[in-house]
Amino acid sequence: MALTGVEIFKLLPKTNCKKCGQPTCLAFAMKLAQRQTSLDKCPDVSEEAKEKLGAASAPPIRPITLGTGAKCVKMGEEMVLFRHEKKFVNPCAFAVEIKDTLATADAERKMEEAAASEIDRVGQKLRVDALYLSNDSGDPARFLELARLASTKAPDLPVILGTVNPDAAEGALGTLAGKKAVLYGANAGNISAMAEKAKAAKATLGIAAKNMDELCELTEKAKSLGVEDMVLDSGARSAGEILRDNTYMRRAALKKNFKPLGFPVITFANRADGMLETLVAGLGVEKYASIVVMNEAERWKNLALFSLRQNIYTDPQVPMQVQQKIYKIGEPGPKAPFLITTNFSLTFFIVSGEIENSKVACRLAVMDSEGLSVLTAWAAGKFTAGKIAQFIGESGIEGELEQRELVIPGYVAILSGAIEDKLPGWKITVGPREANGLPAFLKARG
C-alpha cells in the first residue's frame, strides 16, 4: 500500500537542507508520494527509512520474469481486479506440459509444435510461451534427459520444471543455467531443499500447496530461506476452485497488501477433454493467472486463447470510436470500390476485416456517428443522407476516383435516393446488410 506524503515526511531527516532539489523535506515527501522523484535524491535518508519506503513502494504483486531473451515473459505487477478499472498489465503465459514418461519422439513433437506456434494476430506476434516439463517418472535421469531435449529442440522457450524431487530439480536446472526457469513443486515436505536448488540456480520457486493456509505458510517459509521470486499454486484444480482461490489471492495482494500472496499465480487447466481445457484456460486468462498450463497446444485452441488474452488485456481506455476519415484497405487504385460505414469501432473492425477477407482493395469512408453502429446511428439521425453527402462532398475524394460511386450499407438502402439528390453526379450503390456479405459482393463486382 502506498504511503501518503505526510507518512513519508515522518521518515525523512526534516533538516530542509535542499540537497534533494526541493525547498523542504515536506515538499520532497509530496513529490515522492506522487512518484515524481526517487528516494535516492536525498543523501541523508536513514537506512530504516529506506527499508520502510522501499517496502511500501514495492508493487503489490511482485514483478518476475520467466525465461530470458526475446521470448521472456513478464509476470506480476497487476493493479486491479476488473479490467475496466485500468489495463491489465502483463498478459499470462501459456505453457504446454511435456511429461518425462513420454516417448522421446512424442516429446520432440510437442516441443517442436510449441516452438513453431507463433502467429501474427492484429499486429502482435503470439505463441505458446513456455514448456512445462514434468517429472512424472520420478526418475532424475529421465527428467534430465527431457530438459536436455528441450534445450536443443526449443532453446529459446522459457521452461517450468515440475518436480517434487530436489535431486531431479538440481540436474535439470543445471541444463538451464541463467535461463530464469521456474522450479515448481515446493511443498511442505521438501521446501528447504527446493528453496536451496532454486536459489543456487537463480530460478523462481513454484509453490505447490494443498490449500490457501498451506500456501501462505510455504511462501513465508521460502521467504525466510532467502527466496525472493515465487509463483503460487493454491492446489485449486476445478474451475470453481481456480476462480475462488485466484480471486482471493488477487484481492489479498491488492486490497490488503498481504505480502505472502503478492506473487504471480500459476493455474493448471490440464484436462483430457481439449475443449473443456480451452475453457478452463480461458478462465485463467480472465481471472488472474500469470501462467496457464495445458496438456496440448493445438492450433485451433491457440488461436482462440491468444485472441481471448489479447481481448482481456486490451486497454479499456481506448475509445470505442475510430477517427473519421477515408481509410485505404490494400492498395486501392482509381477504380477500386468506395464504401461508407460509421465510426463505431466494432463496426469498423468487422467491416474492414471483411474487406480484407475479400482481398479486393477498397477505400472505406468512416463517418463520425458518435460511435454508433449503422442502424442505431441511422435511427438517431447521425447517419443521414444530408450528413453523408456533406462528408463525402467535403472529403475531396472525387479527385482520386475514376467514377463517382459510393457503396452504402444495405441496412440504410432507404437513403440511396436522398444521397443521390444531395450529391449530384454520384451513383449510390446499395451493399449487403451484414458485413459478412461483403466478400461475395466485392468479388462479384470483379
Next chain:
Amino acid sequence: MPFTPPKESFSGKICEIGIGRGDGTVSLGGQSVMPFHSFEGAAPGKPAIAFEVQDVPPDDWPETVKDVFRDVSGDPVTWAAYCQDSLGADAIALRLAGTHPDRGDISAERAAETVSRMLAAIKVPLIILGSNHAEKDTSVLVRAAEAAKQTNSVIGKAQEANYKTIAAAAMANDLKLIAMSELDINLSKQLNILITQMGFDREKLITDPMSSALSYGLEYTYSVMERIRLAALAQNDPTLQTPMLADVGMYVWKVKETQAPEADLPEWGELGRRGVAWEAVTASAFLVSGADLLIMRHPDAAGAVKKFMAEMEVQ
C-alpha cells in the same frame, strides 16, 4: 499462518425471475455475489443455455453449424423439438429472421402462427426474438406476444427506437422482456428506467448489454457486463438488478474464424473445432462476466459450456 479469505458481500441482489411453464420453468438470477462466487454468498439460479432456432432455414449460417441441423431445420418446430429432446436445451430462442424485409418479409400473422405451433410443441421456455429490424419488429413482436399470451415466455428485443410498443405488448400479454442497448452501462440503465416508467415490472426484465464475438469486441461486452453487475450489487442500483442475456451464436458464427477453411489458413488449425471453440470461449467469458442466459447455436459448444459450468460449481 491460517489464511483469512478476503470475502466480499454486497447489499444488492439480482432479481430472480422464472421463465416458461410448469416443469419446464427455468429460474434466472437471484444471486447477491459476482458470477459463480458462491464461496462468499448466495447464488441460487444457474445460468441457462437456450438453443437458437429460426423461422426460416439457416441459409446464412456457416456449414459447420448448419450441417448439425440439416435434417431438422426445414421446420422450426421440428428443429426446436430436436434441440429440446436430443440436445438437452434449457430453453429455445426462436429468431423470426424471415420477417426481415430483406429476408422474405414474412408477415406478422405468419410469424405469430409459428410462435403458436412452437408453444404447442415444446415444454421448455420460449424466447421470441425479432429480426432486429426496429420498424418491422414492432408489428411482428406485437402479434407474436399475443400468440404467446400468458405462457411466461420471453420476448425481445426492446431497443431505444421501439421499446414502447414492445414493452406494452409484453405487459399486456404477461411476458418477460429483453431490453437491449449498445455496449454502454448508462444506455442499459436508461432503457431499463424508461421501460419501468411505463409501469413494466422490473422483476420481469432481462438486460442484453449487446453481445459480440471473441476477437470482435468481446472485451467490450465482458466489461460492460462486469460493470453492470458491480453497479447492481456493490452500489445496489435497482435499475440494473436484472438477469443478463448474452446472444452469442449470431455474433460468433459470422466471423472469419468460424468459416475460413484450414486449407486457406493452416496456422488457424482445424475448422470444426475452431468454430466450436470460438462460440464456447465467447459464451464462457460472458458467463464469467455476468450472463445468466446464453443463446447459442452449436451443440458441441453448448455441451462444453455446460461442462464448464458444472466445474464452476465445484468449490
